[in-house]
Amino acid sequence: MELSSRLKLIKPSATMVVNEKATALKLKGVDLIDFGAGEPDFDTPESIKNAAEAAMRAGQTKYTPVGGTDALKTAIIAKLKRDNGLDYAKNEVLASCGGKHSLFVAFQALFGNGDEVIVPAPFWVSYPDMLLLAGAKARIVSTKEENEFKLTPGDLEAAFTPSTRAIILNSPSNPAGVAYDEGELSALLDVIAKRDCLIISDDVYEKMVYGDFKLGQVLRLRPDLRGRTLICNSVSKTYAMTGWRIGYSAGPAALIKAMTTLQGQMTSNPSSVAQAGAAQALGGPQDSVPLMMGEFAKRRDFVVDRLRKIPGVRCPKPQGAFYVFPNIDAHLNPSKGLKTGDDLAGYLIEEAHVAVVGGTDFGYPGHIRISYATSMHNLERGLDRIEQALRKLGNA
Numbered sequence: 001m002e003l004s005s006r007l008k009l010i011k012p013s014a015t016m017v018v019n020e021k022a023t024a025l026k027l028k029g030v031d032l033i034d035f036g037a038g039e040p041d042f043d044t045p046e047s048i049k050n051a052a053e054a055a056m057r058a059g060q061t062k063y064t065p066v067g068g069t070d071a072l073k074t075a076i077i078a079k080l081k082r083d084n085g086l087d088y089a090k091n092e093v094l095a096s097c098g099g100k101h102s103l104f105v106a107f108q109a110l111f112g113n114g115d116e117v118i119v120p121a122p123f124w125v126s127y128p129d130m131l132l133l134a135g136a137k138a139r140i141v142s143t144k145e146e147n148e149f150k151l152t153p154g155d156l157e158a159a160f161t162p163s164t165r166a167i168i169l170n171s172p173s174n175p176a177g178v179a180y181d182e183g184e185l186s187a188l189l190d191v192i193a194k195r196d197c198l199i200i201s202d203d204v205y206e207k208m209v210y211g212d213f214k215l216g217q218v219l220r221l222r223p224d225l226r227g228r229t230l231i232c233n234s235v236s237k238t239y240a241m242t243g244w245r246i247g248y249s250a251g252p253a254a255l256i257k258a259m260t261t262l263q264g265q266m267t268s269n270p271s272s273v274a275q276a277g278a279a280q281a282l283g284g285p286q287d288s289v290p291l292m293m294g295e296f297a298k299r300r301d302f303v304v305d306r307l308r309k310i311p312g313v314r315c316p317k318p319q320g321a322f323y324v325f326p327n328i329d330a331h332l333n334p335s336k337g338l339k340t341g342d343d344l345a346g347y348l349i350e351e352a353h354v355a356v357v358g359g360t361d362f363g364y365p366g367h368i369r370i371s372y373a374t375s376m377h378n379l380e381r382g383l384d385r386i387e388q389a390l391r392k393l394g395n396a
C-alpha cells in the first residue's frame with residue numbers, strides 16, 4: 001500500500017502505544033499495573049454525567065456549530081475569567097475534539113514549510129510529530145535534570161533563529177511535571193517579548209499544582225502578549241474526562257476563525273453530548289478538583305520517595321501534573337539489550353507486568369515516565385515490582 005509521504009515523517013504516539021499494549025495484556029488476563037496512561041483514575045463527576053445525559057435526552061444529538069455550542073463557549077469564557085482573569089469573546093474561543101486536536105488544528109492553521117517552533121525538553125511526545133505534519137520543525141531546547149528540567153532565559157535566547165515562529169510552553173509539563181512560578185515565567189516572557197514570536201500555552205495541567213505553589217500564567221503576567229498568544233486547554237485531566245474528547249482554545253479572533261474553518265473541513269463539531277458535559281464541568285461546582293489533587297499529592301510523595309530509595313534511580317520531585325520522570329540510566333546495559341529507557345520499559349512490562357513509557361520520545365532516552373494517576377494500592381505493588389525487576393538486572 002502506497003501511503004502519503006507525510007506518514008514517513010511521523011511515528012506512532014509512544015503514550016498511545018503503551019496504552020494499547022497495556023490494554024491488550026489486561027484483556028489477556030495479565031495482572032498488569034498500568035503506570036503508562038496519562039489519565040486520572042477517578043471517575044468523571046456525577047453532575048457532568050447527568051448534564052450529558054440530560055442533553056442527550058433533550059435531543060441535543062445533532063450537529064452543533066463547528067466551534068462549539070453557545071453554552072460551551074459561554075462556559076469557556078466564564079472559566080477564563082474566573083480562573084485566569086482573562087476576557088475573551090465568543091469569536092475568540094473554539095472547542096475541539098480534545099486538547100490534542102486543539103493543538104493539531106492550531107499548528108495546521110499557523111505553521112508551514114521551514115517554520116521552527118521552540119519546544120523545551122523533555123516534551124510531550126506529540127508536539128514534534130504534529131509540527132512535522134504541519135510542515136514545520138520542532139527546535140528542541142534541552143534542559144538540565146539538576147535544574148529540575150527548567151528552561152533558563154539564556155537557553156531560550158540561544159534557541160531563536162530567523163525561522164522561529166513560536167514557542168510551546170507547557171507548565172506544569174508532561175512528562176516531568178515542571179511548573180514555572182511567576183518569577184521564572186516572567187523571565188522567559190521577557191525574552192519572548194523581544195522577539196517576533198507566537199506563544200502556544202498548553203495549559204492542560206494548569207489545575208494540577210501542589211502545595212501553595214503559585215503557577216505563573218502567561219497573560220496574567222504579560223497582558224501585552226495577548227495578540228500573539230494561543231491558550232490550549234482541555235477538560236480531560238482536570239475533570240477526569242479523557243474519553244470525552246473535549247479541548248478548547250482561546251486566542252486572537254483571526255486565528256480562531258482560521259482554526260474553525262480547518263475544523264469545519266476536518267471533524268465538524270466535537271460530540272454534542274460531550275460538549276454538554278464539558279460545559280457543566282467548566283461552569284459547575286469545582287469541588288472535585290481539590291479532592292483529586294489531595295490524592296495526587298499523597299501519591300506523588302510516595303512515588304518519589306520509593307523511587308529515590310532504589311539504587312541507581314534519580315527522581316526530581318515534580319511541582320505539578322501527575323507524572324514522574326526518573327533517570328534510570330544506571331540500569332541500562334546495552335549488552336543485555338537495554339540501551340534506552342524504552343528498552344527498560346519493554347523489560348518492565350514483560351518481566352514485571354508494569355507499564356511505563358520510555359523516555360526517548362519525550363527527548364530523554366535515559367529516563368522513563370511513570371504516571372501516578374492510579375490507586376495507592378497499585379502504586380505500592382507496581383513500585384515493589386519495579387524495584388525487584390531493577391535489582392534483578394544487577395546493573396546498579
Ligand code: GLU
Nearest residue numbers: 013015016037038100174
Ligand atoms: N497526557 C496523555 C499522556 O501523555 C495524553 C495521551 C496522548 O494523547 O499522548 O499519556
